[in-house]
Amino acid sequence: MKHEITVTVNGTKHTSEVDSRMLLVHYIRDVLNLTGTHVGCDTSQCGACTILFNGKAVKCCTMLAAQADGAEIMTIEGLAKNGDLHPIQEGFWEEHGLQCGFCTPGMIMASYDLLQRIPNPDEQQIRHNLEGNLCRCTGYQNIVKSVQFASKKMSGAPGDD
Amino acid sequence: MAVTRMFGASVKRREDARMMTGRAHYTDDVRRNHTVHMSVVRSPYAHANITNIDSSEAAQMPGVVGVFTGADLVDDVAPVPCAWLLPDCNLKVPEYRAIAVDKARFVGDPVAVVIAEDRYQAEDAADAVKVSYEPLDVVTNQEAAVKDGAPQLYDDVPNNLAFQWKLSGGNFEEANQSADIRISQRFVNQRLIPNAMETRGVLADYNPGSGSLEVWLTSQNPHIHRLLLSAVTGIPEMNIRVDSTDVGGGFGSKIPLYGGEMIACGIAKKLGKPVKWMESRRENYVTTAHGRDHIDYVDLAATSDGKITGIRVEAYANHGAYLSTAAPGVPTWLFGTMLSGPYKIPNIECTMNGVLTNTTTTDAYRGAGRPEATYLLERMMDLLAKETGLDPVEVRRRNFIQPDEFPYTVATTLQYDSGNYDAALDQALEMVGYEELRKKQEDLRSQGRYLGIGFSTYVEVCGLAPSSAAGMMGFQGGLWESATVRVHPSGKATVLTGASPHGQGEETTFAQLVSHETGIPFHDIEIVHGDTDRIPFGWGTYGSRSTAVGGSAIVYASRNIVEKAKRFAAHMLESSPEDIDFNDGVFSVKGSPERSKTIQDVALAAHLAWDLPEGEKPGLEDSYFFDPTNFTFPFGTHICVVEVDAETGTTEVQKYVAVDDLGNVINPMIVDGQVHGGIAQGLAQALYEYAAYDEGGQLLTGSMMDYCVPKFEHIPHMDVGRTVTTTPVNPMGLKGAGETGTIASTPAVVNAIIDALSPLGIKHMDMPFTPQRVWEAIQERKGS
Ligand code: FES
Ligand code: FES
Numbered sequence: 042m043k044h045e046i047t048v049t050v051n052g053t054k055h056t057s058e059v060d061s062r063m064l065l066v067h068y069i070r071d072v073l074n075l076t077g078t079h080v081g082c083d084t085s086q087c088g089a090c091t092i093l094f095n096g097k098a099v100k101c102c103t104m105l106a107a108q109a110d111g112a113e114i115m116t117i118e119g120l121a122k123n124g125d126l127h128p129i130q131e132g133f134w135e136e137h138g139l140q141c142g143f144c145t146p147g148m149i150m151a152s153y154d155l156l157q158r159i160p161n162p163d164e165q166q167i168r169h170n171l172e173g174n175l176c177r178c179t180g181y182q183n184i185v186k187s188v189q190f191a192s193k194k195m196s197g198a199p200g201d202d
Numbered sequence: 203m204a205v206t207r208m209f210g211a212s213v214k215r216r217e218d219a220r221m222m223t224g225r226a227h228y229t230d231d232v233r234r235n236h237t238v239h240m241s242v243v244r245s246p247y248a249h250a251n252i253t254n255i256d257s258s259e260a261a262q263m264p265g266v267v268g269v270f271t272g273a274d275l276v277d278d279v280a281p282v283p284c285a286w287l288l289p290d291c292n293l294k295v296p297e298y299r300a301i302a303v304d305k306a307r308f309v310g311d312p313v314a315v316v317i318a319e320d321r322y323q324a325e326d327a328a329d330a331v332k333v334s335y336e337p338l339d340v341v342t343n344q345e346a347a348v349k350d351g352a353p354q355l356y357d358d359v360p361n362n363l364a365f366q367w368k369l370s371g372g373n374f375e376e377a378n379q380s381a382d383i384r385i386s387q388r389f390v391n392q393r394l395i396p397n398a399m400e401t402r403g404v405l406a407d408y409n410p411g412s413g414s415l416e417v418w419l420t421s422q423n424p425h426i427h428r429l430l431l432s433a434v435t436g437i438p439e440m441n442i443r444v445d446s447t448d449v450g451g452g453f454g455s456k457i458p459l460y461g462g463e464m465i466a467c468g469i470a471k472k473l474g475k476p477v478k479w480m481e482s483r484r485e486n487y488v489t490t491a492h493g494r495d496h497i498d499y500v501d502l503a504a505t506s507d508g509k510i511t512g513i514r515v516e517a518y519a520n521h522g523a524y525l526s527t528a529a530p531g532v533p534t535w536l537f538g539t540m541l542s543g544p545y546k547i548p549n550i551e552c553t554m555n556g557v558l559t560n561t562t563t564t565d566a567y568r569g570a571g572r573p574e575a576t577y578l579l580e581r582m583m584d585l586l587a588k589e590t591g592l593d594p595v596e597v598r599r600r601n602f603i604q605p606d607e608f609p610y611t612v613a614t615t616l617q618y619d620s621g622n623y624d625a626a627l628d629q630a631l632e633m634v635g636y637e638e639l640r641k642k643q644e645d646l647r648s649q650g651r652y653l654g655i656g657f658s659t660y661v662e663v664c665g666l667a668p669s670s671a672a673g674m675m676g677f678q679g680g681l682w683e684s685a686t687v688r689v690h691p692s693g694k695a696t697v698l699t700g701a702s703p704h705g706q707g708e709e710t711t712f713a714q715l716v717s718h719e720t721g722i723p724f725h726d727i728e729i730v731h732g733d734t735d736r737i738p739f740g741w742g743t744y745g746s747r748s749t750a751v752g753g754s755a756i757v758y759a760s761r762n763i764v765e766k767a768k769r770f771a772a773h774m775l776e777s778s779p780e781d782i783d784f785n786d787g788v789f790s791v792k793g794s795p796e797r798s799k800t801i802q803d804v805a806l807a808a809h810l811a812w813d814l815p816e817g818e819k820p821g822l823e824d825s826y827f828f829d830p831t832n833f834t835f836p837f838g839t840h841i842c843v844v845e846v847d848a849e850t851g852t853t854e855v856q857k858y859v860a861v862d863d864l865g866n867v868i869n870p871m872i873v874d875g876q877v878h879g880g881i882a883q884g885l886a887q888a889l890y891e892y893a894a895y896d897e898g899g900q901l902l903t904g905s906m907m908d909y910c911v912p913k914f915e916h917i918p919h920m921d922v923g924r925t926v927t928t929t930p931v932n933p934m935g936l937k938g939a940g941e942t943g944t945i946a947s948t949p950a951v952v953n954a955i956i957d958a959l960s961p962l963g964i965k966h967m968d969m970p971f972t973p974q975r976v977w978e979a980i981q982e983r984k985g986s
Contacts, residue, residue, distance in 0.1 A: 062322065076231035077224015079450070081399045082483040086906035089399060117224035130222045134214055137875045141705030142221025143399040143450030149222060168914040175906070177399050177451050178705050180882030180943075181914045183875055 046110040050075065051119025059106040066090045068106035069116060077117040077146045081175070088174030091147035092116050098154030100147075100173070117146035120153070128194040129153055129187070138187030140178035148174050152188050161192050208718040209934075212871035215710045226448040229403045230480045232418045237405065238267050240466055240479035241324035243314040243331045244488070245306030248342070248560035248899020249353060250335040252304055255314055260330040265323030269331060270469065271314045272301035279468035280434040282461050282524065285426075285678040286531035291367040293676075296356045296558065298524035300434075300461030300468075306335070307355055307523035308560050309899055310488030315465055317477065340899040344520040344557035345497055355523060355558050364525060364556040369538040371613030372549030374503070377512030381503035385585050390968040391574045393495035393520065393893035395487060395903070396567050397911050400450020402490055403480035404463040406470035414441040415467060421446040421732075422456045422702055423742025426679060428734045430459045430527075435467050447732040449704030453883070454566035455490050456704070457744050458527035462489070487904040492893055493567020495520040496533060496574050502582045503549070508590040508597045512549035513541055515578065519556050522563035528677075529565045530556060535675045536571025536663075542612035543579045544623045544661040544837055545601035550613040560899045566744060568883055569662075569944040576660045580949035581966065584657075584956065588965065594953070595631065598659045599624060605927075616663060618835045619929045619937075622863070626925045627659055630839035630861040633923055639843060647961055652846040653856075654958025657839065658950035664938035665834035665931065666745030681747070682829035684738050685755035687716060687763050689822040691809040693802025694726040697759075700740015701752030702732045706940060707872040708748055712756055714868055715934070719760035721787020721801055738825060746836075746938030749868065754932040755828035762824040767804040773815035774799050774807060834929050834937035838862035840881070840950040846958045851977025853889060853955055855918040860946065863925045865937040873939045874922050880943020881920055886912045888951035892970050 042061045047054060050073060057072055069075050069092070080102060081089030090102040093115040120127045129152050132138065139145040148171070155162060155170045162170065167188050168181070176184060220226045245252075257269035282298040301312045314331050318324035339353035346352055347362040355362055378384060405418040415437050421427045424444040432439040449456060462479055470477040481489065496519050503512040519533035538552035583601075587594040602623040603610045610618045636655070643653045666672075669680035686698040697716055701708055713727040730736050740752070764784060771789030772779040781792045790798035799807075804822070807813070811820035843857040860877055867873050890910035894902040903909035910916075928935030948969070955971050956964060962983040967975070 060322070070231075074233065075224065076227070079228070079400070080230070080480075081401070081450075082906045084483065084905050084907045086911075087399065087483075117222075121223055126223075133222050134218045137215065137871045139215075139218060139221055140707070140875060140879060141399065141449065141451040142217070142226055143228065145222050146224050164919075172913045172915055175399065175911050175913060177397055177453070177883075177911065178879045179875060180878035180880075180920065181917050182878050182920055185914075 044107040046107060048109045048112055048114060050114045051116060061107060063106045065101040065104040065106045065109050069101060075116050075118050079143055079146060081143065086175065088151060089144055089147040091150040091174065093150055093153060098151045117149060120149065129156070129191040131194065132187040132191035136183050136186040136190050138179065138184045144174060144176040148176065148184060152191065155188065156192055156195060160196055162188065208714040208724060209868055211714065212869055213710055213714055213724065215707050215872065216713065217707065217709045228400055228448045228450050229405060229418045229420050232405050234405065234407050234476040237476040237478050238317050238319060238473070239321040239324045240469065240477055241316045241321065241328040242312045242462060243316065243328045243333065245302065245309060245311040245313055247306060247335050247337050248309045248340045249338040250306050251338065252302065252306060252313055252333060253336050254334040256332040257314065260316055260327040263323065263327045263330060265319035266327045267317040267319065267473065269314060269316050272299050272303035275301060275465065275468055276303065278472060279464050282459065282464065283430055283433060284525040284527060284530065286528045287676045287678060288365055288367055288530045288534060289676045291365040293365040293530060294359045295525050296359055300464045308562055309901060310485070310562065311523065312461060317469060317473070340560045340897070342559050342561050342895040342899050344518040344559055347557050347559045348555060355560065359558060362558045364521060364558050365530060367534040367554045367556065368552065369614060370551040371615060372512065374512040374514045374549045374551040377549040378501065378503045381511055382506035383504040383589050385502045385582065385589060387500050387582065387585060387966055389498045389500065389578050389581065391494045391496040391498065391577055392969055393564070394493045394567055394887055394891050395893050395909055396453045396455035396490065396493060398451035398453055398455055401481040401483055401486040402456065402460065404466045405476060405478045406467040407476035408470040408474060410474040415471065417442065417444045417467060419444050419446050419463060420449050420456050422449070422452040422704060422744055424702055424732055424734050425700065425740045426742055427459055431464065431467055434464050435471060437471065443735040445733045446702055452704050453568040454493065454570055454744060458491055458565050460489070484905055487909065488562055488901055491526045491563045491565035493564060494574060495564050498578050500578050500582060502586065504586055506590065508586060508592050508600050510545055510547050510586070510601050513547055514551040515541060516553045517555065519554060520559055520561065520564060521556055522559060522561045524563050526563040526565040529563065531675060531677055532566050532571045533574065537575050539614040539616050540572050540575040540663055541579065542614055543576065544603060544621065544659055546603055548613055561895060568880065569941045572662045572941065573884065573945045573948055576658065576945050577949045580658045580660065580953060584953050585965065594657050595627065598627070598657065617832060618661065619832055619931050620927050621661065621835065621837050622925065622927045623659060623837055626837060626861045626863050627839040629923055629925055630841050630859050633861065633921055634841045634843065634857060634859045652848055652958040654844050654846065654954040654956065656842045656950045656952065656954025656957055658946045658953065659839045660946045661835050661837040662942060662945045663833045663835055664746030664941060665750030665830060666747045667833055668831060669829050679741060681741055682827055683752040683755045684740055684825065684827050685752065685759045686738060686823065686825040687756065687759040689763060689805045691806050693722065693805040695722050696728045696730060697756060698730045698737045699752050699756060700737055701748035702740065702743045703748055704743065706743065706748060706876065707869065711749060711868050711872060712753060715753055715756050716760050719757060720764055746940040750834050750932055750936060750938045751828060751830055753934060754830065755826045757933045758828060759824040759826035762826065763822060767801055767822060769815055769818060770804045770808055771799045830931055832931045834931050836862065836864045836937040836942050838942065838946060840946040842950040842954040844954040844958055846955060846976060848980050851973035851980065853971055853976065858918050858920045860920060860943065861923040861925060862942050863927050864939045864942065865928045866926060866935045867924065868936065876939045877922050877943045878920055880941060881947040882912060882917045884944040884947030885917065885951050887948045888969055889971050890916060
């Protein structure tokens with residue numbers, strides 16, 4: 042069965058006809074060609090596909106495209122504004138929070154959600170809240186630092202610049 | 203040589219810019235018009251005759267372009283090649299078909315593929331292919347597989363023994379006879395699953411008009427893959443382009459050439475259409491090569507004062523159902539030669555039995571052979587400490603090769619380049635606060651609590667490798683590396699490297715090197731890797747070789763550029779090359795620094811060629827092929843502090859200290875990142891990871907739900923330090939950083955846990971130290 046959906050992705054409205062069974066991650070990657078959202082597993086474990094769905098982090102490999110009708114989505118491509126990196130991206134860059142980069146888009150979107158809920162998380166809170174995202178390269182330590190960097194920068198703490 | 207701030211600076215990585223904005227192009231992100239998708243039908247049995255394949259229904263399904271069995275493709279795609287042909291050990295390489303013909307030998311062995319217009323249709327149709335099997339007896343364990351009467355995978359490989367490899371130096375038997383202390387221990391180095399976050403995949407696009415094949419491939423070594431793809435498809439090498447610029451992690455698992463990739467290329471040629479195949483994660487678990495899987499019987503001989511006189515290892519490596527590309531070299535040369543560790547051990551003997559079983563193939567996994575050697579050796583050191591009553595630190599010190607003894611040739615014939623093992627150990631002891639920790643341990647023990655301190659003083663071999671050594675070991679390739687440094691008329695540079703980084707950050711490190719050597723600003727240097735159409739040749743990234751070998755080629759090419767530019771500058775300044783100083787990209791006349799030309803001025807003049815110096819050719823470009831004279835030998839000390847909760851069996855890592863000596867370091871931030879990631883993987887082997895098979899050969903840990911890839915909360919904070927002992931093997935004096943963490947960490951964690959549990963009389967347990975396993979061991983001891 043086909044469904045007509047209207048989705049706003051990174052501020053742009055798209056209307057498409059999708060199969061009932063099409064996963065949202067495939068809609069984003071293969072229909073909209075936004076390939077920054079990755080697929081790393083088939084059991085909702087890795088978090089490589091994390092996007093913001095109506096403002097909240099979701100693993101979009103576990104949703105159907107049809108469920109996204111009317112939704113507001115942000116993917117990694119929508120995070121930097123006018124060529125300016127988002128503070129979370131800056132944090133990952135400054136603190137070497139990525140190596141192969143495959144987990145990174147999902148990691149950044151999950152961090153975005155975390156910092157919305159807990160603007161100044163301590164190390165434990167970061168580790169706990171990001172546990173749905175796997176990284177095989179970094180050993181996580183620098184991702185923790187990246188999120189801390191972003192947290193400071195976003196709360197406008199003195200001495201950032 | 204120009205001295206800039208570039209060498210040794212934690213420059214932010216330039217590859218990050220595309221990766222953290224979603225603009226990288228991993229294989230699955232590449233788009234070609236009219237692409238068709240492949241899905242693989244796999245054997246659900248670990249060992250079975252394939253009696254019939256009925257694809258009639260599948261072929262009629264929507265979107266299906268074709269269904270192919272192994273028999274259909276026998277003439278299009280040759281068997282999967284094995285590229286490490288060990289000499290002198292009766293090696294048998296069984297035929298490894300990309301799609302099994304007649305017989306399947308592990309769960310996941312491909313039996314057919316379906317091509318359809320989209321991936322959903324391809325998977326639907328794959329489900330509709332009906333295959334009849336006649337199940338056979340299964341063997342998954344390597345010790346069981348070599349026994350008489352075990353199920354046989356191949357008619358021509360008796361007892362499933364693919365090879366028996368031996369290495370010896372000195373005379374272990376004699377040492378053992380005269381030893382005061384003899385210790386024997388069996389170690390299981392369990393099977394691991396690499397789990398790069400990006401699974402394997404391929405997009406193959408064949409143009410029948412030009413006869414050329416373009417391949418986007420998840421590869422650590424695209425030129426090797428181009429060569430092998432040419433051999434198996436018959437398409438000439440110069441008509442194949444492999445592009446592996448962005449790869450989402452490899453850890454060794456993307457070194458081999460696999461059947462799936464070969465088939466996609468073969469079918470792309472047959473159909474004249476682009477064919478894409480990306481593994482699902484479940485497929486990745488059963489078909490991408492696993493790592494480790496040794497059973498090692500170790501005998502150690504020593505004097506009563508703790509000096510080791512000999513070590514003997516009789517071991518069994520599980521290779522799975524076929525010999526993967528580099529598999530035979532991993533448990534042999536990369537293992538046996540490292541059995542001396544950082545110690546003076548005059549008598550060493552190693553026998554390695556390479557065994558075929560009904561399991562997924564094994565091949566290189568981060569460290570590849572060296573973690574296995576280091577693990578058993580560092581465990582034996584602790585057993586020796588126990589036996590002699592010496593502190594584990596002291597027993598190590600008594601056996602260390604001393605700084606003034608380098609270059610030092612160990613009994614296994616390797617010549618270690620340089621080292622100062624005590625220095626790294628001292629620094630680590632200071633960082634961890636060793637004496638206080640022992641006091642704290644005593645206090646806690648008196649309260650019935652289990653604190654443990656574990657050491658790993660390791661040395662590893664990397665910077666693979668002198669090509670003559672590769673030949674001697676039977677590796678079917680060279681191990682030099684190439685670089686082209688091309689300075690454009692504008693003075694900006696493009697650098698082509700044969701190394702193929704996939705997370706290691708060499709786009710940054712190599713630009714730092716070129717900037718350091720030539721004075722061309724970092725941002726004016728582009729590093730190109732992973733594309734066989736642009737790069738002359740390269741052996742790729744593995745064995746911690748990219749910077750030690752590939753970086754050396756870049757340094758020498760850069761130096762040749764500077765030499766040529768100096769001759770041009772001298773001509774332009776009406777001076778002679780001997781009278782020219784070079785500093786930070788500026789050539790000036792000795793004594794009159796105001797008479798100068800920048801390297802950019804020279805680049806333009808060299809391209810315009812209006813006024814060439816006598817005998818000079820236009821342009822400013824150099825290609826260099828660097829073949830190292832020796833390996834490099836990084837070393838260090840890792841110390842792990844754990845507390846084991848006797849009530850739950852849970853291990854808490856309280857402190858982790860790593861002091862690594864990697865020689866000089868170009869970018870400390872990147873190197874720390876390599877060390878962190880390596881430690882996480884090695885620690886995960888000690889605590890969490892284990893590929894489990896049932897008796898029928900089903901992989902029980904076949905998804906991310908069942909196999910414990912460590913999460914944030916599983917990995918502790920790591921304190922990383924360094925000592926610097928340079929190596930004469932390459933012009934940068936650096937050793938390599940990619941694998942140290944993994945090699946060092948596993949025994950440090952295990953030694954800590956065993957130390958914690960030693961009041962219970964526990965001397966050894968096999969990994970992983972899951973709470974259940976630890977709890978059971980504690981209960982058993984407490985009960986007895
Ligand atoms: S792809 Fe792994 S959680 Fe979505
Ligand atoms: S950076 Fe490679 S998986 Fe996280």
